Amino acid sequence: MRSALHIVTMSLLFVALALVPATAGWAQVKPELSVALSSFSTEVLDPVLGGHIVKYYLSPMFDYLVGTTPEGQPSRDGGIAMRWENSTDHKRWTFHLRKGVKFHNGDEVTSEDVKFSLQRAMGKRSTTGYAGPLRTLIQDIETPAPDRVVIVTKEPTLIIPTYLSRTLSTEGMVLPKKYIEANGDDAFARKPVGSGPYKFVEQVTGSHIKLAAVDNHWRIGVPRFKIMTFRLVSEETTRIALLRRGEVDVADVSRERVAELEKEGYPVHFRKEEAILSMYWVLPRDGQPTADKRVREAMNLAVDRAEIAQAIFAGKADPASIPLGLSWSFRDIGFKVTPEMVYPYDPARAKKLLADAGFAGGFSQEVYAFQLPGLPEGKAFAEAVSGYWQKIGIKTKIVPLDYPGFRKIWVDRKAPGAVGYYNIANRDWIGAYALLEKMAYTPSKANDTVGDPEIDGMIAQVMRQTDRDKINALMRNIFTRLRSEHYGVPVVYLHSPYATSKTLGKWNPGSVMYDLFFDQLASGK
Amino acid sequence: MIRFILSRVFQSLVALAILSVVVFILARATGDPLHLILPMSASEEDYAYARRYLGLDRPYVEQYFSFVGKAVTGDFGTSLRARRPVSELIRERLPNSLRLALFAMCVSLSFAFPLGVLAAVNKGTWIDRTAQVIAVLGQSLPTFWVAIVLVEFVAGRLQWLPAGGISGFASYILPGFTLGWFVVAGMMRLLRSGMLEVLDSEYVKLARVKGVVERRVVWLHALKNALIPVVTFAGIYFAILVTTAIVVETVFAWPGLGRLAYEGISSRDFPVIQAVVLTTAAIVAVVNLGVDLLYAVIDPRIRHAR
Numbered sequence: 001m002r003s004a005l006h007i008v009t010m011s012l013l014f015v016a017l018a019l020v021p022a023t024a025g026w027a028q029v030k031p032e033l034s035v036a037l038s039s040f041s042t043e044v045l046d047p048v049l050g051g052h053i054v055k056y057y058l059s060p061m062f063d064y065l066v067g068t069t070p071e072g073q074p075s076r077d078g079g080i081a082m083r084w085e086n087s088t089d090h091k092r093w094t095f096h097l098r099k100g101v102k103f104h105n106g107d108e109v110t111s112e113d114v115k116f117s118l119q120r121a122m123g124k125r126s127t128t129g130y131a132g133p134l135r136t137l138i139q140d141i142e143t144p145a146p147d148r149v150v151i152v153t154k155e156p157t158l159i160i161p162t163y164l165s166r167t168l169s170t171e172g173m174v175l176p177k178k179y180i181e182a183n184g185d186d187a188f189a190r191k192p193v194g195s196g197p198y199k200f201v202e203q204v205t206g207s208h209i210k211l212a213a214v215d216n217h218w219r220i221g222v223p224r225f226k227i228m229t230f231r232l233v234s235e236e237t238t239r240i241a242l243l244r245r246g247e248v249d250v251a252d253v254s255r256e257r258v259a260e261l262e263k264e265g266y267p268v269h270f271r272k273e274e275a276i277l278s279m280y281w282v283l284p285r286d287g288q289p290t291a292d293k294r295v296r297e298a299m300n301l302a303v304d305r306a307e308i309a310q311a312i313f314a315g316k317a318d319p320a321s322i323p324l325g326l327s328w329s330f331r332d333i334g335f336k337v338t339p340e341m342v343y344p345y346d347p348a349r350a351k352k353l354l355a356d357a358g359f360a361g362g363f364s365q366e367v368y369a370f371q372l373p374g375l376p377e378g379k380a381f382a383e384a385v386s387g388y389w390q391k392i393g394i395k396t397k398i399v400p401l402d403y404p405g406f407r408k409i410w411v412d413r414k415a416p417g418a419v420g421y422y423n424i425a426n427r428d429w430i431g432a433y434a435l436l437e438k439m440a441y442t443p444s445k446a447n448d449t450v451g452d453p454e455i456d457g458m459i460a461q462v463m464r465q466t467d468r469d470k471i472n473a474l475m476r477n478i479f480t481r482l483r484s485e486h487y488g489v490p491v492v493y494l495h496s497p498y499a500t501s502k503t504l505g506k507w508n509p510g511s512v513m514y515d516l517f518f519d520q521l522a523s524g525k
Numbered sequence: 526m527i528r529f530i531l532s533r534v535f536q537s538l539v540a541l542a543i544l545s546v547v548v549f550i551l552a553r554a555t556g557d558p559l560h561l562i563l564p565m566s567a568s569e570e571d572y573a574y575a576r577r578y579l580g581l582d583r584p585y586v587e588q589y590f591s592f593v594g595k596a597v598t599g600d601f602g603t604s605l606r607a608r609r610p611v612s613e614l615i616r617e618r619l620p621n622s623l624r625l626a627l628f629a630m631c632v633s634l635s636f637a638f639p640l641g642v643l644a645a646v647n648k649g650t651w652i653d654r655t656a657q658v659i660a661v662l663g664q665s666l667p668t669f670w671v672a673i674v675l676v677e678f679v680a681g682r683l684q685w686l687p688a689g690g691i692s693g694f695a696s697y698i699l700p701g702f703t704l705g706w707f708v709v710a711g712m713m714r715l716l717r718s719g720m721l722e723v724l725d726s727e728y729v730k731l732a733r734v735k736g737v738v739e740r741r742v743v744w745l746h747a748l749k750n751a752l753i754p755v756v757t758f759a760g761i762y763f764a765i766l767v768t769t770a771i772v773v774e775t776v777f778a779w780p781g782l783g784r785l786a787y788e789g790i791s792s793r794d795f796p797v798i799q800a801v802v803l804t805t806a807a808i809v810a811v812v813n814l815g816v817d818l819l820y821a822v823i824d825p826r827i828r829h830a831r
Binding site for chain 1: 556561563564567568608617673676681682690780
């Protein structure tokens with residue numbers, strides 16, 4: 001009997017001892033991070049030729065020339081460039097590169113790779129968001145040493161480092177010159193080679209992208225996850241089921257499912273004010289009721305933003321007041337939304353303004369209704385706003401169409417005065433400037449939604465200005481005028497929820513456009 | 526017989542040719558894909574360059590003949606969205622769709638057979654009525670609803686089976702059941718009516734008179750003859766399962782042909798839309814041809830009548 005007890009005790013002790021290190025090890029290094037996303041954008045793994053907007057799965061694979069903190073501030077610790085300086089005339093920007101950084105195929109990252117990458121991003125085949133402005137801006141790229149790159153601009157400018165940082169699109173990603181030249185664009189897109197903390201393993205289009213951690217990386221140390229898998233799961237019910245089953249660690253979810261998930265104990269991380277949902281009129285404005293500033297103001301006052309935020313976006317949105325007002329840029333330029341700028345819900349005053357403008361009996365207004373990526377509430381939103389406008393006498397007509405169809409009408413200016421909308425991704429001041437240059441600048445022709453010579457003049461000055469304080473003042477003035485002239489109907493800032501597994505721990509998805517900083521989540525530092 | 530086969534092959538080729546024109550025109554009627562590919566800041570020159578680079582600046586007639594000329598060699602061009610050869614994407618996705626359809630077919634047959642036979646044998650009883658209800662439910666419950674309910678409860682709440690993606694046998698069960706469920710009703714009804722007809726035939730009565738055990742009469746003698754229309758119908762259903770699984774593939778994150786079609790349509794990816802439509806049409810045509818041939822083999826009267 002004593003012998004049997006001894007054997008049992010020893011066995012239990014042995015099992016316990018065997019389990020302790022295993023459990024502790026599991027807690028420290030979970031082997032895989034699995035992320036379920038509703039959209040991968042184009043699924044092309046070439047950052048330049050992919051028609052990309054999202055960077056979720058590219059940022060862990062590639063390094064940027066200029067790093068960024070999750071809050072969007074330039075960081076000397078997060079990019080290939082350890083430091084940079086400009087000439088006194090602000091036309092030569094010298095970047096000093098980190099030594100000893102290697103691509104996943106073993107080639108060292110040099111200034112030639114940076115030059116090649118930038119030239120490729122500015123090339124005619126490039127589909128990156130800011131290829132056009134960079135072409136206009138950059139005159140030459142010099143490589144005086146393997147660890148030094150000099151970018152020469154045509155005009156004095158302050159914005160080169162930001163353009164090549166993680167803040168914006170993919171232009172700043174450093175690609176392997178030798179590998180691409182030896183294997184071609186197609187081979188690179190199929191088997192991309194970067195220098196980031198995760199290297200490419202496998203892609204099954206329509207299904208997943210799998211990455212594997214390097215042993216140790218200067219950006220994040222020893223990665224916490226050996227494998228990072230991005231799964232494309234369009235249906236939200238499926239993403240949530242995967243999360244509940246523990247098959248994924250992170251999933252983007254809709255605002256209306258947040259309460260339910262939080263009740264079940266799943267942490268939900270928000271990207272606060274990830275986008276501004278703004279309505280705008282198709283130009284030209286001549287001959288349209290909205291040519292009158294009072295009409296534009298009336299249409300703003302007629303909308304109950306708080307009710308829309310609550311009823312349509314489950315309270316996960318906040319009223320917006322500044323047309324094209326990308327709020328992440330406000331902190332950079334020192335812009336404050338004053339109480340006077342906030343649009344009250346005032347249908348009585350809206351009606352009076354319409355009457356003063358000669359439209360007491362209302363007028364016909366086409367409202368295009370469509371779904372947008374990340375905005376399943378699109379049509380309901382358009383219908384709600386349309387309803388508010390009807391209450392003040394405007395005879396709205398909902399026109400159902402898909403977004404590309406509306407975009408063609410918008411850029412071809414085929415329906416002057418018609419209303420469309422977009423959930424514009426929030427961004428820092430340079431991103432906001434780049435957006436204003438597209439949507440509020442007459443020379444941008446097709447995309448312009450503002451058509452104001454005074455704003456055109458200020459936007460033109462920003463690019464040439466080299467005094468940051470003056471840039472900030474110009475930007476503040478642009479936003480102030482956009483608001484005072486009511487160039488659009490800003491409705492709400494949308495908060496985007498991401499649910500995570502109960503054991504994932506802390507994660508800061510940051511406030512950088514189309515980036516979720518999964519590499520930071522994997523950081524072993 | 527050879528004349529019959531050649532005639533059916535010719536008809537299928539004509540149908541594919543007509544379809545190629547229709548899909549070519551309809552794909553382009555949806556709008557300009559460059560609006561989705563190029564950034565908002567793209568200039569008119571950028572659009573012109575991309576149009577030239579992608580061959581979209583050529584006259585439609587030229588584009589069509591270029592597309593058809595290459596398609597007959599299996600080259601469907603390059604996807605505008607994925608920037609990969611479309612034939613490669615089809616090769617990647619088609620086996621997933623075929624496997625899922627095969628699994629779904631097995632599911633539907635394993636339900637339809639016993640239900641159909643039992644309903645016929647027990648005509649007018651509660652078993653028959655229950656089978657009828659199952660048939661009605663199978664055809665009336667929308668596939669997307671069944672799919673979401675299964676994902677939410679069986680995968681998400683009960684956590685019995687995987688919710689999506691391909692990860693071994695278990696991952697086939699929910700999408701396979703959802704897809705196959707719709708087919709169960711049709712197959713069961715077909716089998717029931719076939720069985721009722723056969724059970725009333727002279728040779729079955731003779732078997733009973735000779736004292737053959739009822740179970741043997743039903744499951745061997747009667748079922749064998751009642752199966753002919755079901756087997757041929759199953760072929761057509763199989764083609765339908767391969768080609769119409771868009772909803773099921775989307776809900777269950779299944780990388781098949783249906784999702785490729787959805788992605789192609791939503792991004793106006795002409796080469797993908799054209800290739801998927803023609804591939805699925807070819808599958809349907811081949812299966813129909815196979816079914817026709819099978820009919821002709823089984824029943825010589827059909828062969829001679831044509």
